[in-house]
Structure formats: structure tokens, C-alpha cells
Amino acid sequence: MANKPDPDAKIELRGVHKRFGPKVVLDGIDLTVPKGESLVVIGGSGTGKSVMIKSVLGIVKPEQGEIFVDGQNVLKMDQSDREDTLRKFGMLFQGAALFDSLPVWENVAFGLIQGRRMKRKEAKEIAMDKLSKVGLGADVGELYPAELSGGMQKRVGLARAIAADPEIIFFDEPTTGLDPIMADVINELIVDSVKELGATTLSITHDMASARKIADKIAMIYRGKIIWAGSVEEVDKSGNEYVEQFINGRADGPIQMEVLKP
């Protein structure tokens, strides 16, 4: 516990526990995301991936453990320090979580207008530019989220996550619900934002093609613990039977899905 946070880490989780009622979701997560790198977390549905990144953002409060961002323990921060820390983040939610009362462009510009007090006109220009980066035209900017397809909403969510050029970006299943070509466009966008902005990213995905493309490192979560972590090159010869089952998508193996078999 007395150990100092790792100076090369942008984000570091140590022994993070979270339960909802009797259900233990995070059971001692240890994970390090080095500065300027892209870490991808893989793992089955319901294993606590979304809860893990929400813990870093302070949306979910873990009962136990430490979470460092730039060496600062975010779980011990007061409100205003926490708000300052959150300014470093951009987040793409799994369900996009767009504001349905605002047009698309204002969703993208929201962090600039409300969070950073930028002039609406200026913010709109940036928003339109980010929208074009995710393959959406100016006409889409004037629509409301309810008028978009699921994949388009995802892309708007992505544009919103990168709008303020954050230092750290979290992507919760960025390519789910997109066609393979658009998925690859998004993968490249993620790779580019890491390169151009020097951003540190933490992504969650089930899509191994996407993971291979965007990751510097891969970690696998299972039953609330990180059971394997290594570089992308190592993932194919991990020697870990859980990882092998997951990346090859086999139904039989150590990971048993909780479904009733006839």
C-alpha cells in the first residue's frame, strides 16, 4: 500500500474492488496504462469492463483499492480536484449516451461550450470538423440523436469524446454495431488520436481485429480480475488458456458461459 505510484504510468489501478449488493464485480483489479500508449482490455460480457473504466472516472465508487491518474489518487480527491482531473478525459460510452435534447453538433461541442466556456460559434466549427473525421457531414450535425442509426450515434459519441483533444481517452466498445469498413475507419481514428494528440487510451472491445489494430498492450479481464496482460505480439502465444479461448472464440474451454445447455 505504501508503494509510490509508477512514474511512467498515466493510469494505474491497484486492488480495485467493487460490488453491487452481494454481487462482486471487480475483485482486485491491477492494471497499468503507460503514458502515450494504447491499452485494450478484452473479456467476456458482464465481466466488469465497463464498471472498471467508470471507476476511474468516478462514476462508480469502488469500496477498496487505489486508482492513480498522473500519480494522483483519484479516489481521495475532493470535488474540485476531481473535476480538474476529469478535464483530461474523453469518454465514449458503450451506449453512446448522447444528450437527446440537443442537436448532434451541440453534443459534440458540449464539453467545449459548457466545460470550457468556449463561444458557441467557435465550438460549432470544431464540432463540425470532428464530425467529418468520423465520416459524418454537416447535415448530420443539425439532426437530433434520435434521428440517427445506432452506428451513427456511436460515431457521434466518438466525435464528442475527442472534441476537446483530451490527454486520456476511454473507448467502451468503439466498433460494436458498425459495419467492418466503418469499424476500420474508427480503428484508424483511434490510432491517429494516439499518435497526433499523444493521447493515452484505454479501450474495451470484443472485436479482436480492432484490438490487434489499436493496441500497444492487451489485458484480459475475467471474473473481476486481470488474468493476463502483455503486448499485442504476445497475445497469440500467451500460453494462457483463457486468452486462447477468448481470441479464438471457442465455446469450449475454461471459460464457461452461464447458459443452460440441453
Added chain:
Amino acid sequence: MNFLAVIGRVVIATLAEIGKLSKFTWAAVTHIVRPPFFLRMLLQQMLRIGYFSLPVVALTAFFTGGALALQIHYGSSEFNSESLVATVVALGITRELGPVLGGLMVAGRVSAAIAAELGTMRVTEQIDALTTLSTNPYKYLVAPRIAAAVITLPLLVFVADIIGIMGGYVVATASLDFNAGVYLKNTINYIQDNGVTSGLIKAAVFGFIIALMGCFHGFNSKGGAQGVGRATTNAVVSASILILAANYVMTSLLFAK
């Protein structure tokens, strides 16, 4: 033994809810008074809570004033009815019925709308998204709604006072054949002596209750469409009951002799 356990659980759940509500109220109030302020949101909410509630409140007040005039007329002797009706209508509307009925009508409309809106934002993670965009949801969502309701409810009730008295006046002059000049004079005398501020203070408190209940239940809703539905119902019911209870307390304090 089981019975005691049930009582214990209910008591604990109630206390936990009260604790949660107190924390929420404190957070909401501190965010109303501390910058930054979201003026755009405040104006938008004033329009939605205040302006769009006008028709409902006006109609309620008009018919209530009319019915009140009839009741007082039926209930009083032929001899003093003419002076009594104007005074009691003015008293009843400005002190009790204007604020209470206005408050209840707005509670039905606005608490429900706020709870449904914030509840949906909660279950679709929009409230979490606000946090990640450096915007405090208490500041951006809760504070403007509460401030707007506290500002607009007295204005609404002021309008309700006028229209309620007008309702009484219309019934008295058209159907009871009272003298219009005398009726107005009696009304004005009553208002000059007593004022309408007590009712407007009540209205501000009711506005606070309405928005607070809508926000609280919306913010804490969980579990999809059903959860949002439950939050909406709870918001209206709790706002209505709190309005009636607060009204009793304020009447006993404001008018204690």
C-alpha cells in the same frame, strides 16, 4: 419476530431515504448559489415550468373561484351574502386555494416531466456523460430547474389569484346578480388590508418542493423504462403530499395569532 424484522426494515429504509434526500437537497442548494450559472438553462426551464403551466393554473383558478362564490352564497344567509362572498373568495383564493391548487396542478405537470426527463438521462447514462464532459450535473440539470420553479411559481400563483377572483366575480355578477361595483370594492378592501404575500411565499416553497422531488426521483431512478415510470409516479405523489403538509405548517406559522 418476523413482524418486528419487517418494521425494522421499513424504518431503516425510510431513514436511508431521508438521509439521501437531505444530501441531495444540500448539494442542490449549494450549487444554486455558487457559480458558474447556466443562465440559458434557467431561462429555458422558466419557460417550461412557468409559462407553459399558465393555462392549467388559470383554468383551475377560474373554476375554483366560481365554485367558491356559489358555495359561500349557498352557505350564508340572504342578508350578508353580498359582502361575504367577495371577501371570502379573495381570502380563500389568495391564502389557500391559489397556492395549493396551483401547486398541485404544477406538481402533476412539472414534477412528472422533470422526473421522466432526468430519469431517462440517468438510465441512458447521459448524466454520467455530463460528468465526463466537465459539467456538474447538479449545476447543469438540478440547479436551473429548482431556481426556475422557485421564481416562476409565485408569478403563476399571482396570476391564479387574479383569475380566481375574477371567476368569483363573474359568477357573482352574472349568476347571483350581485352589484359589480360593490363586489370589486369589497375585494379591493380585503386585499388592501391583508395583501397576497403569504400566498406567494407559499408558492415559492411549493416551487422548491416540486422541482426538488422531480429531480431527486429522476436522478435516483434505475432499471430502464419501468424504473423511470416509478420515479415519475413517486415524484408526483411525494411532491403533492409535501405540498399539502408544508401548506398546513406554513398556514399555522404565517397566520398564528
